[in-house]
Amino acid sequence: MQVKRLNAIIGRVEDLPTLPRTVFRITEIINNPKSSARDLAGVINDDQVLTARLLRLVNSSFYGFPQRIATVNFAIVLLGFDAIRNLLLTTSVFDLFAGSDRDLHIEREKLWDHSLGCAVAAKVIGKYLRHEKIEELFVCGLLHDIGKIVEMVYLKKDYTQIRALVHDRNEFIVRAEEDILGCTHAHIGHLLAERWNLPAPVPQVVLHHHTPEAAGEFIRQAATIHLADIFCRALDIGSGGDRRIPAIKTSAWSALGLQVGDLDTLLRQIEGEYQDISSFIQASTGPSLEPNA
Amino acid sequence: MRRLSLVEAQPDMILASDIVNDQQMLLLKKGAALNDKNIKMLKSWGVAVVEIESESDSASDTVPSDGGMDGDDIAKRIEERFGPLGDDEVMREIRRVATDIIVNRFHQQDAVNAG
Numbered sequence: 064m065q066v067k068r069l070n071a072i073i074g075r076v077e078d079l080p081t082l083p084r085t086v087f088r089i090t091e092i093i094n095n096p097k098s099s100a101r102d103l104a105g106v107i108n109d110d111q112v113l114t115a116r117l118l119r120l121v122n123s124s125f126y127g128f129p130q131r132i133a134t135v136n137f138a139i140v141l142l143g144f145d146a147i148r149n150l151l152l153t154t155s156v157f158d159l160f161a162g163s164d165r166d167l168h169i170e171r172e173k174l175w176d177h178s179l180g181c182a183v184a185a186k187v188i189g190k191y192l193r194h195e196k197i198e199e200l201f202v203c204g205l206l207h208d209i210g211k212i213v214e215m216v217y218l219k220k221d222y223t224q225i226r227a228l229v230h231d232r233n234e235f236i237v238r239a240e241e242d243i244l245g246c247t248h249a250h251i252g253h254l255l256a257e258r259w260n261l262p263a264p265v266p267q268v269v270l271h272h273h274t275p276e277a278a279g280e281f282i283r284q285a286a287t288i289h290l291a292d293i294f295c296r297a298l299d300i301g302s303g304g305d306r307r308i309p310a311i312k313t314s315a316w317s318a319l320g321l322q323v324g325d326l327d328t329l330l331r332q333i334e335g336e337y338q339d340i341s342s343f344i345q346a347s348t349g350p351s352l353e354p355n356a
Numbered sequence: 357m358r359r360l361s362l363v364e365a366q367p368d369m370i371l372a373s374d375i376v377n378d379q380q381m382l383l384l385k386k387g388a389a390l391n392d393k394n395i396k397m398l399k400s401w402g403v404a405v406v407e408i409e410s411e412s413d414s415a416s417d418t419v420p421s422d423g424g425m426d427g428d429d430i431a432k433r434i435e436e437r438f439g440p441l442g443d444d445e446v447m448r449e450i451r452r453v454a455t456d457i458i459v460n461r462f463h464q465q466d467a468v469n470a471g
Contacts, residue, residue, distance in 0.1 A: 169404060297438075297454035299381075308438050310447050323449050330453045334461075 068245040069254070072218070085110045086155045087260075093144045094262065103147065104136040116154050117147070145198035152202055153182075156209070167215045167222070174212065176301025176341065178205050183340055184291035184333045191329060192287075192319065200287055202261075203268040207288050208303060209255055210248030210269070211236075218244070229305045236304040237273060249273055276314040286315035294333055358410050362398055365406050367391045372407040381433045393470065400465055427459045434458065 088106050092098040107113050114135055121138045122131055132138050139147055156178075185204035189197045214222040221243050228239035240247040253270035264281040271278035271285040272292060278285035289312065295301065296308045321329075357372040367390055375384045375398060383401055384394055390408070398406070434455050441447045 169402075172402070293450065294454075297434075297450050299434075299454075299458055306437055310441070310444055311450075316446055323445055326446070326449045327453050330450070330457060334457050 069250050072244055072246065072251070085113060086151050089151055090148065090260070090262075093148050100136060100139040100144075103139055103144065104134075107135050107139075107147075113151065113154070117150060120150055145196075149198045149201055153179075153205060156205060167219070170226075170302075170304070171212070171215060173302035174208060174215075174304065177295055177303045178208055178301070179341055180295035180298070180300035180333075180337050181205070181207060181288065181291040183337045184294045184329075185287050187329060187333050187336060188287050188290060188319070191325065191332075192321070194283070194287070199262075199264070200284060203265055203272075203284060203288050204291050206252070206256060206261070206265060207269055207272045207292065208248060208252065210250065210252030211304060213251050213255060214240075214244075214248060226304070233306065235307050235309065239305075247273075273309075275312060275318065282314075282318045286312075286318040289315045290319065294330060298330065298334060298337075300337055357407055359405055359407050362395070362403055362406055365390055365395055365398075365408065367395070369406075369408040372409045375403055375406060377401045377403070382429065393466075397465055427462070430459050430462060431455050 085106060089103065092103050092106060107117060117135060117138055118132065121128065121142060128141065132141065142150075182201045182204035185200040186197050188194075189200040194200060214225070224243050225236065225239045228234065228242060229236050232239075237247045237249070249270050249272060253266050256266035256269045264278075264284045267278055267281045268284045268288055271281070272288040275282055275285035275289045292303065293309060293311055296303065360369075369390045371384060371386050371388050371390065374382055374386050376382055383398060383403065388394070390406075434451065438447065438451050441451065
């Protein structure tokens with residue numbers, strides 16, 4: 064990949080999307096070992112929409128706590144920092160996908176479904192393999208294709224050409240991206256993840272989700288997202304922009320250490336969990352948010 | 357023929373073109389009559405727009421069934437998307453389980469709609 068070419072493309076993207084300020088502050092607090100649940104609650108309480116979303120999430124059947132949770136503070140204690148960051152990122156990224164632009168509306172929605180599906184799949188695979196940081200895998204899955212959103216929103220003309228190539232030749236979107244842009248959504252997404260200061264391994268996993276063998280110390284995380292992507296395509300969860308289902312790379316399969324006999328359990332669990340969480344998130348981000356929910 | 361958003365679609369309207377999902381899987385054939393059941397099914401697949409015959413077209417080639425696809429059609433489409441797998445047992449197993457799940461999903465949707 065020619066760095067020059069990528070920079071030229073990024074130069075055309077005048078104003079890369081930024082994470083909402085609240086999320087940025089929350090990430091800072093979570094990354095600081097000295098901060099307490101009270102610090103975090105303070106920031107969330109300043110943002111009415113986030114407060115409503117958080118309380119709605121913890122009171123939903125997805126978490127299934129027996130009593131009603133009325134305060135942000137209590138919610139944080141119950142769910143933990145990582146889960147909260149996860150939720151905040153999910154909903155902020157959702158906003159980015161939602162956009163107000165009517166062009167490519169359906170593609171964006173399908174990509175959102177695909178991303179959420181990969182997040183769920185990554186979490187299921189991680190849990191199965193007893194990976195230590197499950198929430199980190201969820202975030203990687205959610206953001207792995209963020210470069211495609213940048214293409215849809217900021218490089219619309221190129222994206223239209225990419226889409227036409229994918230359709231005419233029935234090829235993988237990465238091939239079409241290389242032809243039109245000279246780089247792929249993985250390169251663009253990596254750059255965005257770095258600008259957002261997302262913690263390791265997110266930028267590296269975004270960059271290498273199609274090439275896990277090159278991810279160095281993060282090969283297991285990248286291999287997890289690589290497999291999650293294949294699972295979601297196989298299960299027809301959303302769309303990553305082309306119709307094909309790539310074969311898993313041998314190096315990724317060995318890095319994970321899974322057996323063929325594990326696949327049945329994993330795929331069925333992903334199907335079940337995806338249906339649960341997607342109905343929740345759609346309900347909780349709709350326009351009918353009550354401020355006092 | 358006119359294009360309608362799916363939310364405006366009504367039972368007994370006749371489709372003027374095949375409806376496929378994002379993966380080019382056939383959901384309903386041209387000529388099929390819409391009913392509450394298949395409208396719900398289309399919604400569940402995320403279909404936004406349908407083309408229906410306007411009254412002046414007259415529904416001469418109406419198919420009496422609801423023109424849906426069956427398990428074999430689904431399996432065939434999935435096979436195409438995977439492409440040739442040779443002796444890659446990992447991918448063959450993923451294809452087997454995924455096909456089973458998707459066919460089940462479809463039948464369940466059918467059962468929900470029928471109930």
